[in-house]
Amino acid sequence: MNGKGTASMTAITAPAAPLRQRLLRPNALWLAVPGIAFLAIFFLYPVLRLLALSVQDPASGALSVATYARIANTDVYLQVLGITFKIAANTALFSILLGYPLAYWLAGLKEGLRERMVLLVMVPFWTSYLVKTFAWMVILGRTGVINSMLTGSGLASQPLPLAYNEFGVMVGMVHAMVPLAVLTMLPVMIGVDRRLIQAAQALGAAPAQSFWLIYFKLSLPGVTAGGLLVFISSLGFFIVPALLGGRRETMLAQLIITQVQELLNWAFAGALAAMMLVAALVTVWLYDRLFGLSSLSGETSAQDRGPGRLRLLGLTILRIIAKASAVLADVVRRVIGASGTRRLLPIYCTLALMFLVLPTMLVIPIGFTSSQFLEFPPPGYSLQWFETYFSSPVWLSATLRSFGVAAATAICGTIIGGLAALALARSNSRWGGVVFATFLAPLIVPRIIIAVGLFYLFAQMGLVATNVGLVIGHTVLALPFAFVTITAILKNYDWRLDQAAAVLGANRFKTLLLVTVPLVKGGLVAAFLFAFITSFDELTIAIFISGGIKTTLPKQMWDDMILQLNPTLAAVSVVVFVIVTVLLLLAERFRRTT
Amino acid sequence: MTPVAKKNSAAAPKLIIEGLSKQYGSVTALEPTHLTVPTGEFLTLLGPSGSGKTTLLQMVCGLVEPTSGRILIDGRDQTQTPVHQRDIGLVFQHYALFPHLTVAENIEFPLRMRAMSAAEIKQRVKDVLTMVQLDHLAARFPRELSGGQQQRVALARSFVYQPSIILMDEPLGALDKKLREHMQIEIKQLHRETGATIIYVTHDQEEALALSDRICLMNHARIEQLGSPHEIYAHPATAFAADFIGISNIFRGKVDTSNGEARLATPQGKFRLPAGASYSGAEAAIVIRPEQISLGGDNGNTVVGRVTDAVYAGSETRLIVNLDQGEMVIARLPPGQPAPAYGERATLSWNPDAAVLVP
Numbered sequence A: 001m002n003g004k005g006t007a008s009m010t011a012i013t014a015p016a017a018p019l020r021q022r023l024l025r026p027n028a029l030w031l032a033v034p035g036i037a038f039l040a041i042f043f044l045y046p047v048l049r050l051l052a053l054s055v056q057d058p059a060s061g062a063l064s065v066a067t068y069a070r071i072a073n074t075d076v077y078l079q080v081l082g083i084t085f086k087i088a089a090n091t092a093l094f095s096i097l098l099g100y101p102l103a104y105w106l107a108g109l110k111e112g113l114r115e116r117m118v119l120l121v122m123v124p125f126w127t128s129y130l131v132k133t134f135a136w137m138v139i140l141g142r143t144g145v146i147n148s149m150l151t152g153s154g155l156a157s158q159p160l161p162l163a164y165n166e167f168g169v170m171v172g173m174v175h176a177m178v179p180l181a182v183l184t185m186l187p188v189m190i191g192v193d194r195r196l197i198q199a200a201q202a203l204g205a206a207p208a209q210s211f212w213l214i215y216f217k218l219s220l221p222g223v224t225a226g227g228l229l230v231f232i233s234s235l236g237f238f239i240v241p242a243l244l245g246g247r248r249e250t251m252l253a254q255l256i257i258t259q260v261q262e263l264l265n266w267a268f269a270g271a272l273a274a275m276m277l278v279a280a281l282v283t284v285w286l287y288d289r290l291f292g293l294s295s296l297s298g299e300t301s302a303q304d305r306g307p308g309r310l311r312l313l314g315l316t317i318l319r320i321i322a323k324a325s326a327v328l329a330d331v332v333r334r335v336i337g338a339s340g341t342r343r344l345l346p347i348y349c350t351l352a353l354m355f356l357v358l359p360t361m362l363v364i365p366i367g368f369t370s371s372q373f374l375e376f377p378p379p380g381y382s383l384q385w386f387e388t389y390f391s392s393p394v395w396l397s398a399t400l401r402s403f404g405v406a407a408a409t410a411i412c413g414t415i416i417g418g419l420a421a422l423a424l425a426r427s428n429s430r431w432g433g434v435v436f437a438t439f440l441a442p443l444i445v446p447r448i449i450i451a452v453g454l455f456y457l458f459a460q461m462g463l464v465a466t467n468v469g470l471v472i473g474h475t476v477l478a479l480p481f482a483f484v485t486i487t488a489i490l491k492n493y494d495w496r497l498d499q500a501a502a503v504l505g506a507n508r509f510k511t512l513l514l515v516t517v518p519l520v521k522g523g524l525v526a527a528f529l530f531a532f533i534t535s536f537d538e539l540t541i542a543i544f545i546s547g548g549i550k551t552t553l554p555k556q557m558w559d560d561m562i563l564q565l566n567p568t569l570a571a572v573s574v575v576v577f578v579i580v581t582v583l584l585l586l587a588e589r590f591r592r593t594t
Numbered sequence B: 001m002t003p004v005a006k007k008n009s010a011a012a013p014k015l016i017i018e019g020l021s022k023q024y025g026s027v028t029a030l031e032p033t034h035l036t037v038p039t040g041e042f043l044t045l046l047g048p049s050g051s052g053k054t055t056l057l058q059m060v061c062g063l064v065e066p067t068s069g070r071i072l073i074d075g076r077d078q079t080q081t082p083v084h085q086r087d088i089g090l091v092f093q094h095y096a097l098f099p100h101l102t103v104a105e106n107i108e109f110p111l112r113m114r115a116m117s118a119a120e121i122k123q124r125v126k127d128v129l130t131m132v133q134l135d136h137l138a139a140r141f142p143r144e145l146s147g148g149q150q151q152r153v154a155l156a157r158s159f160v161y162q163p164s165i166i167l168m169d170e171p172l173g174a175l176d177k178k179l180r181e182h183m184q185i186e187i188k189q190l191h192r193e194t195g196a197t198i199i200y201v202t203h204d205q206e207e208a209l210a211l212s213d214r215i216c217l218m219n220h221a222r223i224e225q226l227g228s229p230h231e232i233y234a235h236p237a238t239a240f241a242a243d244f245i246g247i248s249n250i251f252r253g254k255v256d257t258s259n260g261e262a263r264l265a266t267p268q269g270k271f272r273l274p275a276g277a278s279y280s281g282a283e284a285a286i287v288i289r290p291e292q293i294s295l296g297g298d299n300g301n302t303v304v305g306r307v308t309d310a311v312y313a314g315s316e317t318r319l320i321v322n323l324d325q326g327e328m329v330i331a332r333l334p335p336g337q338p339a340p341a342y343g344e345r346a347t348l349s350w351n352p353d354a355a356v357l358v359p
Helices: A003-012 A018-023 A030-055 A066-073 A073-109 A112-127 A129-140 A147-153 A166-191 A195-204 A207-235 A239-244 A251-260 A266-291 A292-298 A309-367 A384-391 A393-426 A432-444 A447-461 A467-490 A496-503 A506-521 A521-536 A541-543 A553-563 A569-593 B054-060 B105-114 B119-131 B147-159 B177-194 B205-211 B229-234 B241-246
Strands: B013-025 B026-038 B042-046 B068-073 B088-091 B163-167 B195-200 B216-221 B222-227 B251-258 B263-266 B269-272 B284-287 B303-310 B317-323 B326-333 B343-348 B357-359
Touching: A018 A506, A018 B105, A030 A266, A030 A393, A030 A432, A030 A447, A030 A467, A066 A073, A066 B088, A073 A112, A073 A166, A073 A207, A073 A251, A073 A266, A073 A309, A112 A166, A112 A309, A112 A569, A129 A147, A129 A166, A129 A309, A129 A553, A129 A569, A166 A207, A166 A239, A166 A309, A166 B195, A195 A207, A195 B088, A207 A239, A207 A266, A207 A309, A239 A553, A251 A266, A251 A447, A251 A541, A266 A447, A309 A569, A309 B042, A384 A393, A384 A569, A384 B303, A393 A432, A393 A467, A393 A521, A393 A553, A393 A569, A432 A467, A447 A467, A447 A541, A467 A521, A467 A541, A496 A506, A506 A521, A521 A569, A521 B216, A553 A569, B013 B054, B013 B195, B026 B054, B026 B068, B026 B195, B026 B222, B042 B054, B042 B205, B054 B088, B054 B195, B054 B216, B088 B147, B088 B177, B105 B119, B119 B147, B147 B163, B177 B195, B177 B205, B195 B205, B205 B229, B216 B229, B216 B241, B222 B229, B222 B241, B241 B251, B241 B284, B251 B269, B263 B284, B303 B326
Parallel strands: B042 B195, B042 B216, B088 B163, B163 B195
Antiparallel strands: B013 B026, B013 B068, B216 B222, B251 B263, B251 B284, B263 B269, B284 B357, B303 B317, B303 B343, B317 B326
8 A cells, every 4th residue: 555545544544532532422321321320329239238248247347257157057047048949949840840831832822812822821920929829828728718618528527738838838939930930931932943843753753752852952941041030039039938838938038037127137137138149149150151141031042062961961861751752642642542632732721821810810709708707709799898998098098109109110110221221222332231131130139138238228318118218129120121121122113213313304302202202102101011010019128118107008918918817808909910910911012012 | 875876757656646635714725636756756846826836745745634635655645644754855945954953963863763773873974964065064053054054954864864755845945046056956966866756846937947857837726737847848738837937928819710721810910820739719829939039030920019128148138029019029139149229120020830829
């Protein structure tokens, strides 16, 4: 290149801008800053502070491992830790086992029918844990539905111990978690190319073999992701073990609540929370090492890394299972015939959906009972328990507070989450992945840890027992849902429309207001409703933050359920169930019409 | 795999289809169809979309259950045999390679399903990989291959277990033109080397002409014409066949025998018919290929019009002439012959015997 050419080249390539200028250059990622700041103050800081408390001496503030030493030396705590792991692992296992055939069946349906059937999983997914657990208490209790039927018909001479033991906890936990497992596995399964099954069969694989060798292998990322989410969610559970378990089913979260509420032992609660968090993070880390975190977002491509030994071992195991189940399928087909075999899956799925939906439905007639007791079927019907509910100042103020807090949470969550989603959609910065993970983090960290951390922070800020405190806490939890919903909508948005608006003379703000927002309106409404529901039936944060008379509806239900089951609870459950279901169906409708 | 001498068509038929039909509610996907495919033949099912060619293919491999009729492979009735027991090879347009298995494992798959010994599997995979020139990619995953390589793996996977028939459903549809032509040669070679019976579905007439021993032209859920590429090109049985395969000039009209000699009266003029052409009804059409039409002169039938375009295509020039009576004629000028300019009047003529009369 001659001298002249070089000169003109330099003239064209502007010198690199100084660092400060580059950082401050208008970049869409700046829109995520309010959200990041919010999460840094009200999520990251309190959680880290809580962990720090666990290694501090309460009196001097010096570094100390005394609390951990106490945990390690006390059998009870180690036992609780073991029980927590065992229950969480079993819940994950059973949720996947029960959910897999259901997700498989749903994935194979035609799209229109599938969307309607998925609602039967969505409704139990969003139904309040309290309502679900209340239903199981009514069903499994000593004088519950099942026992009164068994003793009434003479099948059993005395009530079976169905609740307040491990069985009761597992039923409640699995029932609560199967929807999460199904909804996590479903996108992966829909992504599996079913034509590969045809190809496998044309190449000589029997149907059972083509399932295990091809379909099952390709759906594994969904299975592991579902297992992971269920396991982590279960680690922090306390509603089900507290209400359906006995002493021997005490889980870590219950211990934390006791330490904070009754003993005010922050260091100890911090240490217990740290253990739970470490357990969750180690699980996530292991998962990432084994399967890659990207499969969490529903990508189908199984990242097989070369012909490693582990991979070959997996294939060999699958081949053995495939061969065995091909033989088994042959036997089954001979016994019940080909048409009978084809009916097995739909029959199972009908039963599974009934298991998910019916228990909650049972609460509805009980809410209208004329009896003083939780009997099923009710001896007669009346509106007396709704009257009790609506004439009780405690219940009414709790309901109103829940509505107000949920509305405020939904507005905050949608705005903050929407800006962050917009930032991520419009920016191709390499920080995008970090931002995405930050906004999903409140979903991964067990709620109980966030709640205790916030309680400590709010105690210093004077926000305990205030509506503002509740809204902030609920916004932390609702953000991931709003963020994910809007991100999904923006993924399908045609950004050339924004360019067209710009060319036609609209500035950025007007473009957003007049073009983008109207077009993604449905997604925004859906995000708003999901955030609303999240807040409306939130209990964990409410237990700590909504003290005294400033209680929310779920907190009031929880207090009542611990004290004494009564038909008013059934009436309240009916109201909560109906509100949440209606909002959910609306949200789904808006989400889909965008 | 050793090259097998191609058996002549006198051998026992590989596939016999008897009255096979498919009905979806009130929609007929395939009318009752008869077809016999000799061992070692390369038969193409050619037709526009919705002509029933894919339905026919899917019924042969067992993915779709026929409404009526029978399918005999090697003389045995296989109509009710499930897909995985039919011993048929299938190559999809979308390749259908298993994404979690390496190239070698994909090719092994049918052999494992047939419980072959490890030594034999190894040998066969090695041989077939050599045949498709992918030895060096055996340990790769499908996503690490180009489209052409993926299709070669799919071909290798369907040839490796030497199935009785190999079905290919638009296997080159996803490739670009250049690669497609290259893969056509490879498929042709594989066919020659293995002597396999191949049924190939395509809507691309050039592909069908290039590859097939016979073409089964399909339209409106039934067979329109069955014959060698040359037979169909030179002697189309219907106007559809003439139109679908190659470029055709078609004049429709009424057969007029009033002057002693039969002629076809069309809006573009009265044309002499090919010698010995038989016609049943009064309505008919004559088909003339562009290369049979010459510029100027009088070869028996003449039309006059104005030149609207001359398309230079390297080895030839296509002359497009708008006739005065409002019809377009395409003529092929041999290389070297100068084309008249746009707007000039041109006289085109053809030998009546070079045309084909179709009903």
